[in-house]
């Protein structure tokens with residue numbers, strides 16, 4: 001099993017030593033293990049990891065070491081990444097639109113669970129072994145999620161009833177799955193789906209083996225850790241209420257909530273203009289900060305000078321541009337940075353493990369690809385160093 005040794009105590013010690021002139025992610029395997037443990041001990045079912053949030057080998061191998069044995073994959077590329085981290089990891093292939101070649105790859109990688117949301121897609125799976133599970137993905141109109149996954153994938157409940165009957169008739173193990181969206185801050189998002197799942201099973205007259213409640217668990221955005229257990233209880237309650245004594249086994253597939261806290265992103269300040277109103281960073285929306293464009297400014301950022309000391313003056317809101325020559329490369333306005341911030345300092349963004357390096361491009365010759373391993377990530381408190 002591959003473990004990257006923790007070489008640095010924290011981001012500050014690494015920054016002060018190396019003064020990196022490119023954006024960098026600091027990874028704490030310990031934090032990742034703690035989060036994995038929280039899901040594994042709290043969620044009343046199988047915990048899988050949604051690889052797309054961060055497919056880095058160090059993430060996958062540390063999750064395997066922490067006891068995560070199953071992975072939600074969407075492509076042959078993700079299957080290869082999981083296989084490289086573990087020869088025995090179970091894979092659930094939950095991208096419901098697949099080419100013939102992708103289906104063959106899934107069969108070759110011994111994918112054990114496949115989702116479908118269309119009869120045409122089910123027909124394409126004829127060669128998938130009957131020992132596999134096929135989970136019918138359904139979707140409801142969205143509420144509570146930061147963006148709408150239901151508009152792309154997922155059968156209507158009526159279509160799901162037909163698909164579920166068909167899956168059973170064709171000899172696979174029938175299951176249901178849904179994905180409520182990302183950064184869902186209201187447990188009710190799951191409750192509504194679970195009730196609908198119960199109704200779909202009744203209408204189809206099919207007993208499902210498992211119910212996959214997707215990802216979407218909220219990450220810490222403002223310094224307040226979300227109460228994951230409250231979500232787990234709400235999910236367990238709703239399943240009991242909707243399925244009574246005929247309980248399906250449960251699966252969850254967190255991406256964001258699993259990996260976000262394990263990484264802090266550091267970007268360097270290249271320029272400051274207009275009396276400090278405007279700041280240019282060496283990372284932006286085409287790099288590791290794209291999720292901030294989509295999700296809004298995080299509540300936790302802090303500035304570290306080249307000697308590793310935190311800037312401590314009162315914060316003032318700034319306009320922040322990324323490094324590319326594209327004027328869209330701009331964060332939502334008002335990022336608060338200490339008044340005494342200077343060119344050459346680093347802006348640290350905690351909680352950026354998800355949808356950062358995974359989505360970073362090389363546009364204009366920039367991008368986020370460097371990862372340094374640290375023992376602890378620290379934070380912005382007065383004793384942080």
Ligand SMILES: *Cc1c(COP(=O)(O)O)cnc(C)c1O
Nearest residue numbers: 050179182215216253254255256
């Ligand atoms: C993206 C995705 C996830 C993970 O979502 P998060 O919001 O990162 O937890 C889980 N399941 C499916 C099917 C997905 O597409």
